[in-house]
Amino acid sequence: MLLTFDVDPWLAVFGRCHIIFLHLPIGLLPGIALLEFGAAIFRKPTPRGAVLTLAVMTALVAGAALASGLVLAGEKTDSDLLGEHKLAAIVMTIVCGLLPIMAAFKTRKVFRITLIVALGLSVYAGHLGGSLTHKKDFLFKPLERAARLAKAAADAEQAASNTGTGSGNAVTPLVIPPVTKTHFELMIAPIFERACNDCHNPDDFEGDLDLTTKDGILGLDRDEPDRVIVPGKPDMSILIELCELPIDDEDHMPEIDEDEPDAVQQLSKKELTALRRWILDGCKFD
Ligand code: HEC
Structure with missing residues (x-):
């Protein structure tokens, strides 16, 4: 800009x-x-x-x-x-x-x-x-991040104990996965949340891109329609192209944050495949 x-x-x-x-x-x-x-x-x-x-x-x-x-x-x-x-x-x-x-x-x-x-x-x-x-809430980000990691660890522990490992002959409660969450909420939003939304939110809005809302992700909040994500066509979607660039390419996403180079987490192969699949299936939000 x-x-x-x-x-x-x-x-x-x-x-x-x-x-x-x-x-x-x-x-x-x-x-x-x-x-x-x-x-x-x-x-x-x-x-x-x-x-x-x-x-x-x-x-x-x-x-x-x-x-x-x-x-x-x-x-x-x-x-x-x-x-x-x-x-x-x-x-x-x-x-x-x-x-x-x-x-x-x-x-x-x-x-x-x-x-x-x-x-x-x-x-x-x-x-x-x-x-x-310095991105939103720069000052308290380390505390926020620590709380998020602690919660993820607690959730994982809870999940492990729910599978019944090590609970002796006690009857393990049957865990019914919540059916209210969509594929997008379960598989796609967490990827953006973890790796992208520090920079692509309504306040920081790097590259004029907000990945925290449906309109932002689909580019419906932009004046001109463009190719950040083209539903059904991952190979034409700039978002996929940028994430698949070599990590030392200056356009590669997620970009390394100069303030906190260690804080940015790269996408795994599995996450990239999930993103590609979701775009191929037409970017469904429900
Ligand atoms: C540390 C900050 C940061 C992180 C994390 C980050 N980005 Fe970006 N992103 C930027 C900046 C800055 C730009 C604008 C680059 C430019 O204009 O040259 C950008 C631009 C983009 C664009 C291009 C938008 C356009 O219209 O040209 C896409 C797509 C994108 N990012 C996707 C992602 C995705 C997907 C992730 C997570 C996997 C991610 N970014 C993580 C900072 C970041």
């Missing part, structure tokens, strides 16, 4: 400076808090000149971070996450704009409240921004 250069290239470069500007208010706000609250804690006079200067700087760099961010957002596909990040950043910039005004007052109470609100907003907007660049 590169910018087609109907946008001035210098403006595009300014947009990409977002990754520099955004760190400035994040660094300055705790600095101001240290000066303001540190002085209060040590019962020294507030260094009002320094606080005011830093507050002016914070307002300016927050403005620059917002402006460049709005330009950069033009390069991205719209998503709820991007919308939330934008909104949080706009509110944060307004609050940062109020900081120098409040800092100029003699009473400190209103300024301190504004400062704490600005700090909170910077953490929130920063977290949303981090989720945009």
Whole structure:
């Protein structure tokens, strides 16, 4: 999704400076808090000149971070996450704009409240921004992954004990497999979930592809019909073609995640065969 250069290239470069500007208010706000609250804690006079200067700087760099961010957002596909990040950043910039005004007052109470609100907003907007660049919930992903693996292990153990191995002469309960799950839910969705959906979900939406919904998988959410998956024709489906490319081919899927190269799990032969078979049978979801 590169910018087609109907946008001035210098403006595009300014947009990409977002990754520099955004760190400035994040660094300055705790600095101001240290000066303001540190002085209060040590019962020294507030260094009002320094606080005011830093507050002016914070307002300016927050403005620059917002402006460049709005330009950069033009390069991205719209998503709820991007919308939330934008909104949080706009509110944060307004609050940062109020900081120098409040800092100029003699009473400190209103300024301190504004400062704490600005700090909170910077953490929130920063977290949303981090989720945009490092995939959703990057921070807590290791915990999520550990919980998923633990659950899979527990399920496997449960399944093993249900087959009756080692349960002596106790009567093993008859396990009736749930009949409500479709072939798609049992065999296909878990493949996408395990190997693809970290990147191909409505928020990350890499390659404009969402593999978490039927419309996304069939490309019905796209403006132009294309050949990501062609029901009945696995050999014409780009999805299969990309997964079967040699692993060192730069177009190979699943792509290696630069943030977490070990986290991406490749498809097994069996999974590829299941995908091919499902496409050949016409991509049935029920
Ligand atoms: C680490 C992130 C990541 C993972 C995991 C990943 N992909 Fe991708 N995928 C991408 C990116 C990025 C692109 C866009 C590449 C480009 O535009 O050059 C892409 C593009 C695609 C496309 C092309 C879409 C189009 O319209 O051209 C398909 C198909 C695809 N991926 C399928 C898959 C499948 C199937 C899996 C799981 C087996 C998978 N991907 C796993 C990041 C990933």
